Amino acid sequence: MTDAGVEDLLRRAAPTVLAALVRHHGHVDLAEDAVQEALLAATTQWPQRGMPDNPLNWLITVASRRMVDRLRGERARRRRETDTASLALPDEHLVPAPDLGDTRGDDDTLTLLFLCCHPELSPASQVALTLRAVGGLSTAQIARAFLVPEPTMAQRISRAKQRIASTGARFGMPAEDEREERLRAVLHVLYLVFNEGYTATSGPDLQRVELTGEALRLTRIVHRLLPHDGEVGGLLALMLLCDARRSTRIGPDGELVPLAEQNRGRWDPGLLAEGIELITDTLGRASLGPYQVQAAIAAVHAEAGRAEETDWPQVLALYELLDTLAPNPMVTLNRAVAAAMVHGPDTGLALLEPLGADRRLARHHRLHAVRAHLLERRGDLADARTSYLMAARLATSLPEQRHLRNRAGRLPDDQPC
DSSP, X not given: OOHHHHHHHHHHHHHHHHHHHHHHHOOHHHHHHHHHHHHHHHHHHHHHHOOOSSHHHHHXXXXXXXXXXXXXXXXXXXXXXXXXXXXXXXXXXXXXXXGGTOOOTHHHHHHHHHHHTOTTSOHHHHHHHIIIIISOOOHHHHHHHTTOOHHHHHHHHXXXXXXXXXXXXXXXXXXXXXXXXXXXXHHHHHXXXXXXXXXXXXXXXXXXXXXHHHHHHHHHHHHHXXXXXXXXXXXXXXXXXXXXXXXXXXXXXXXXXXXXXXOGGGSOHHHHHHHHHHHHHHHTTSOOOHHHHHHHHHHHHHTOSSGGGOOXXXXXXXXXXXHHHSOOHHHHHHHHHHHHHHHOHHHHHHHHGGGGGOTTTXXXXXHHHHHHHHHHHXXXXXXXXXXXXXXXXXXXXXXXXXXXXXXXXXXXXXXXX
């Protein structure tokens, strides 16, 4: 196996190893340290001694022993002499190896996702801890993905683990009455991770493939465990349909290519077919939710061979439904675009008016970009240019800034006499 293959194996094994340790011992922070030591041992020992027959077994065994050592050291440091007997854990208290039937694989991954998305944590902390503990990304990788200093991200992850510990949360599925709400939190975190990878909010790159890939992998696991949950299926379908367009969203010079201008012949047919089949099946049997509606919108776009063939009345109807199910200024923004495509730019601009007073969106570059697009369609080219430039000033992503400035550059400063 190549070095890259070993690295990928270790990264994917890390959440399973961590889940096994937390399930048996608790202490997320100590368990994660033990897992990292096991991964480091693997990278140094395997090239010299060869890869073990059961790499996951090896990692869990090594990490377990490191975990026991850490527990002993931690308790000794606190001078808990009365606990001395319990510190001498016999071999049977080590986490059993996978081939002994004690590793629960995907089930443990889902439980770990629930733990990382604990309601006491902020969404930013949930995302960071999920990527670290379940995604297997290093703190440095997560920091680079979100363009923050590594010490800042390390502190955020450390505080999240401490907060979970302070709540007394244990490794296990949430109580039945909490499970639905906690699952929605998990899906929201995976949605945030995918979106940040699909269109980075800041920095020189439009996309961060490691984030979209990780979000897809984890959502597939959740769907495999909960195949009848409509929103899980809807979220996975949405990710598949969006990811199918990934390679066409960036031009040869790194510029952003809008949906209407993408080469649809280069969209990934396998991902499109999988996504359309999944959302079609989900809509036919599950109660409707916001992720399913978003996936249905993506499917309408996917089924149009050319941009001009898009069924905009259907898109508009779906956005109106989404605005009812999950009222949100960003949904209204997209609804305005669809309304303009069906009824003309004046209708879309009218829907945008109230959003200018919404604090959640008033200074967001997308509001001004959509207004510019609709003004351009109406023929108000000078006003459109002004709005494009405002959107470029507010955007924090360099590819989006360049795209918006290019749009503005095509338009005149003043209206013709």
